[in-house]
Amino acid sequence: MIYEDYYIFTPGPVKMSDEILEVGAKQTPYFRNCEFSDVTYACEKGLIEMVNAPEGSKVIFLTASGTAGMESVVMNLLTKDDNALVVHGGGFGGRFVDICDVHAVPHTDFKVKDTNLHDIEALAPKENYTSLIVNAHETSVGHLYDLDAMGAYAKKNDLLFIVDAISMLVTDPVDMQSSNIDVVIASSQKGLALPPGLTMVVLAPRALEKVQDVQSLYFNFKDYLRNGERGQTPYTPAVTIMLQLEARLNQIKRRGGVQQSIKRAKDIAEYFRAEIKGLPLKEYTPFMPNAMTTLTPTDGKSAMDIVNGLEDGYKVMVCPNGGAERDIIFRVSHMGDMTRAYTDVLIDALYDYYGMKRA
Ligand SMILES: *Cc1c(COP(=O)(O)O)cnc(C)c1O
Numbered sequence: 001m002i003y004e005d006y007y008i009f010t011p012g013p014v015k016m017s018d019e020i021l022e023v024g025a026k027q028t029p030y031f032r033n034c035e036f037s038d039v040t041y042a043c044e045k046g047l048i049e050m051v052n053a054p055e056g057s058k059v060i061f062l063t064a065s066g067t068a069g070m071e072s073v074v075m076n077l078l079t080k081d082d083n084a085l086v087v088h089g090g091g092f093g094g095r096f097v098d099i100c101d102v103h104a105v106p107h108t109d110f111k112v113k114d115t116n117l118h119d120i121e122a123l124a125p126k127e128n129y130t131s132l133i134v135n136a137h138e139t140s141v142g143h144l145y146d147l148d149a150m151g152a153y154a155k156k157n158d159l160l161f162i163v164d165a166i167s168m169l170v171t172d173p174v175d176m177q178s179s180n181i182d183v184v185i186a187s188s189q190k191g192l193a194l195p196p197g198l199t200m201v202v203l204a205p206r207a208l209e210k211v212q213d214v215q216s217l218y219f220n221f222k223d224y225l226r227n228g229e230r231g232q233t234p235y236t237p238a239v240t241i242m243l244q245l246e247a248r249l250n251q252i253k254r255r256g257g258v259q260q261s262i263k264r265a266k267d268i269a270e271y272f273r274a275e276i277k278g279l280p281l282k283e284y285t286p287f288m289p290n291a292m293t294t295l296t297p298t299d300g301k302s303a304m305d306i307v308n309g310l311e312d313g314y315k316v317m318v319c320p321n322g323g324a325e326r327d328i329i330f331r332v333s334h335m336g337d338m339t340r341a342y343t344d345v346l347i348d349a350l351y352d353y354y355g356m357k358r359a
Pocket of ligand 1: 190
């Protein structure tokens, strides 16, 4: 079943704008030419601006899902001589731990709960680390970490600071310079509101210096950096998604820049949270991003039943959790082409589902 007429509040893929959809409907062009190199350069410039990357930063475009961005960063920047402190507050943090395991990178599985790590200085194990790795927004639970505090800690201890910003880019602030971030990992299908298939790695000069020779053909950053100089990638890129990315970056600019997009997402998130106050649902964490709201039923209802009820009764897609959290939480994304009016569809559906009147 293709849910094309559903209301979409899932944290990736997210609601895309008509303008971006139209780009996707066109014939994919040939790309080994100057015209496409210009698209790559424009995407690189736009992303660098968006995350305020320092002078001399480069972007690697990989045709793959976001996890490839995560894994390739560990492969290309860390070795068995490193020691990584990996923040693990949910499924995506756990994935970084698995990646370090697979690639034999020494690491500490830094399990965190009930903190956004503003207190990382006090909480971090007292070991000598070379790198700090975090998913800025731990999407499995909707928890946002304090990048400024983490960056200050990384700077003080001279750690390479690697940030997966996949699910908070465009909706929540990320500033490589002010937070001392060396690597930002982005992906097309979350905050950027494009189809899945493209992951982007922004490397600050400090990270570029660490790029090493790797045992991989496809995930060899040196090869991407070499080709990037002429606006190309070693292998066929997700050409159409690159064109959509160029259009999306222009759209963000036209709409007042990334700060304005962040403000819009914040407005939508706060509106949603205020409007559902009358329902037997509570926020799962005090450290919510603008990107998403994670909710727990307070009346004993199963979260999964609510997810299914919204889908079957109202064509509204929110996101269930699996495993032990199946009945405890569900997630509502505010990423993508959201408006208050679109969000009203979900709010009204929730009130109707509960048989309650919206105030
Ligand atoms: C979605 C997401 C990813 C990437 O997942 P893929 O399915 O590989 O695209 C990585 N990190 C975070 C925090 C995410 O939300």
